[in-house]
Amino acid sequence: MLLCASLLVLPGLPITYLLGLRRLTAVALAPVVVVAVVVLTAMAASKLGIAWSPLPVLGVFAGLTVVIACVVIPLRKRLPRPAAGDGxxxxxxxxxxxxxxxxxxxxxxxxxxRGPEELIQTEDSAFHYNAIANILNTGDASTLMIDTLGVPGRAHGFYPAAWHDLASLFVMITGGSVPAAANILSISIALVIWPLGCVLLMRQLAGPSRTALGLAGLMSIAFGAFPWEMLGWGILWPNLLGLSLVPAALAALLSVAKLATEDAIGRGRAWLLVPMFGVAVTIAHPNAVISLAAVAVPVVFVGFARASIRRYRAGRRGTAALMAAPIVLAAPAYWLVVVESGLFAGTMNAESPPFESPSHALGEALTGATNGRGAGWVLAVLVIIGAVSCFRQRFRRWLVASHAISVGLYVLAAGVPGAGRRVFTGFWYTDSHRLAAMIPITGVPLAVIGTIAVVAAVRSWLSSASFLEHRRVMAARASAAALPVVVVLALVATGGLNLLDHRNRVLSAYPKVDPLVSQEEHALFERIGERTEPGTIVAQMPYNGSPVVMALSGRQVLFPQLNIGRLTADQIYLARNLSKAATDPRVCEIAGRLNVRYLLTNDIPRGNLWDGLTYPTGEGFRQIDQGGTFKLYRITACDAPAG
Known part of the structure; x- marks a missing residue:
């Protein structure tokens, strides 16, 4: 965990330092640099035919650092002074x-x-495990190639690969297993990148306030919808990475819009970071970019409105009208691009039906009980107090509006029937889990502001309390103790910031009863790397846990994920007919072309697509290993004849 956290931050620090960022800001923005450099290096290495490994990544970091240093150091007297680091x-x-x-x-x-190598047991886990294994097998980590999963003949396209690239590097550096890398990386993202981003966002909102920044760090993990839901539902590891970068990106946008309090980034540096954020967040997951855009709508609106007003008052009416144009044209432009163009038809047509009433959904969003989870009443009260406090302070009203957008999107997905809602929620496949994960982006700073308001009220009451009227020293000490007392009471009242609810959210992906594969089967899957030759493919049925063979043994499997919507004709034929290898010449022709040499099965019901992958009853197969209900066969019928 410590090594992974270091790798997510340290390589980016020289670059953020050379850009003029200091201390907390430099550290909080370093993961953005790391993600952007890693994904761009992966794509470039693929195009240049360079095998993926830590070496080209290290070379790019070193080269980029030298280039920036060669530009910045000679011009340091003419460039803006570095940002003043907080004390x-x-x-x-x-x-x-x-x-x-x-x-x-x-x-x-x-x-x-239970342990770092415990397997996730969700529908998407096989894809993510095997995407890492495919990178390790092929040496290609490009986001344009990752979704082939090593299946010959399968068409490829864009798939957000930042998380998989980072995980593959971690496996190469440590020599650990794919499941261990997946678990450790995801936990590190949740406990390092996300909290750092929350602290940076709070720094831009409250200035160098020790109370605000300390509370922001602590409360970053208080909301169940993020990061904990993303560690247990889906599994949505790429979404986890993308959304973890959003608070830092929003902090930079506050600099661009001139809404930051005692700006720790600087407007010029923020503009330089915008392309880097675009690359990092998009290739982490496109949903995260849309989430950033959604919560940033009030920021952009206020920024353009203020710029337009300033220019109008200065007599520059033409420029003022130009700055106001995005505000006026935003709604029709959204309709034309999103609805009329059909550009997003694929995601817009995805349907996740509502499962509750709008009022119930609103209550869940306000109390943190999204998707039927436990309510966090103390946190909900703090968020509401924070929202009221921000609304009374005009310069923070945008934060309330951003929070209302996230809450509204969740209510649309969870509680409003009809296809019309997909105009707004379709970017997230109208998935209430993905939309609920947005709420903590603004919920964390609102909870911090609410806590500060409560502490201020307690201090005011203690200072004026009649029983302390003649004991000024005691009153001062009681006032100073208000913050730790309120924090301790909140921790006690919430059960360690809703720890049990968070545990239950994560546990949904790590069931301790009826595991996906038994210990004997797990051991067999690991042995397959010893029992089969490199480069050979193992045929199996994807719905019995066997896709994880690829991650545990490094051997390519014929069906590496549960989504069968893009099966090739060869895959379909072998799924139906492989058991007839001794009598069907086409089976061996396809198996020879794909290098399918083994069959792994625990038998399946007959009469479906997978009839050819049951226990073979005829000739042409030789059992070479067994573990639990699984048996591993060599397809001898397709072996080349001797001599």
């Missing part, structure tokens, strides 16, 4: 909050995941 007391408060989040987060993980 060490502010940094110390931030570290204290982050450490508290890491401690509570580690406890949640320990209560829900």
């Amino acid at each position: 060490w007391p502010v940094v110390g408060a931030s570290v204290l909050g982050l450490a508290g989040a890491a401690l509570l987060g580690a406890l949640t993980v320990r209560l829900s995941i």
Whole structure:
């Protein structure tokens, strides 16, 4: 975990430092640089025919650092001064909050995941495991190639590969297993990248406030919808990475729009970072870019409105009208691009039916009980108090509007029937889980602001309380203790910031009863790497847990994921007829072309697509291993004749 956290931050620090960022800001933005450099290097290496490994990535980081240094150092007197780093007391408060989040987060993980190599048991897990294995097998980590999963003849296209690229590098560096890399990387994203982004966003909202930054670090892991739901539902690891970058991206947009309090980034540097954020967030997951755009709508609106007003008052009416145009044209442009063009028809047509009333959905969004989970009443009260406080402070009203957008999108997905809602929710496949994950982006800073308001009210009451009227020293001490007392009470009242709810959310992907594969079957899957030759393909049925063979043994399987919508004609024929290898010449012709040499099966009901992958009853197969209900066969009928 420590190594993974270091790899997510340290390589980007020289670049953020050379760009003029300092201390907390430099550290919080370093993961964005790391993700952007890794994904671009993967795509470039693929085009140039360079095998994927840590070496080209290290070379790009070193080269980019040297290039930026060669530009910045000679021009340092003419460039803007580096951002003033926050004082060490502010940094110390931030570290204290982050450490508290890491401690509570580690406890949640320990209560829900048995060990680093425990297998996720969801529909999408096979794809993600095997995408990493495919990178390791092929040496190609490009986001344009990853979804082939090593299946010959399968068409390829764009698939967000940032998470898989990082995981593959972690396997190469540590020599660990694919499941261990997947678990450790995802937990590190949840407990390092996301909290750092939340602290940076709070820094842009509240300035160098030790209280605000310390609370932001602690409360970053308080919401169940994110990051914990993304560790247990789906499984949506690429979404986890993409959304974890959104708070830092939103913090940079506040600099661009001139809405930051004592800006720690600087407008010029923020503009330089915008393309990097675009690459990192998009290739982490396109949904995250849309989520960023959604919560940033009020920021953009206020930024353009203020710029237009300033120019109008300065007598530059033409420029003022130009700055106001995006506000006026936003709605019709959205309709033309999203609805009329059909550009997003694929996602817009996805349907996830509502499962509750709009009022129930609204209650869930406000209390953190999204998708039927447990309500966090204390946190909900703090968020509402924070929203009221922000609304009374005009310069923070945009934050309330952003939160209302996230809440509204969840209500549309979970509680409003009809196809019309998909105009707004279709980017997320109208999936209430993905939309619920947006709420903590603004929920964390609102909860922090609400906590500060409560502490201020308690201090005011203590200072004026009649029983302390003649004991000023005691009153001062009680006032100073208000913050730790409120924090401790909140931790107690919420059961360690809703720790049990978070554990249950993660546990849904790591069931301890009726596991996907038994210990004997797991051991067999690992042995397949020893029992088969490199380069050969193992035929199997995807719905019995066997796709994970690819991740555990490194051997290519014929059906590496559960989504069968893009099967090739060869795959379909072997699925139906492989058991007839001794009597059907076409079976061996296809098997020879694809290098399918083994069959792994635990038998299946007859009369479906997978009839050819049952226990073979005729000649042409030789059993070479067994584990639990699974048996591994050599397809001898297709072996080349001797001599």
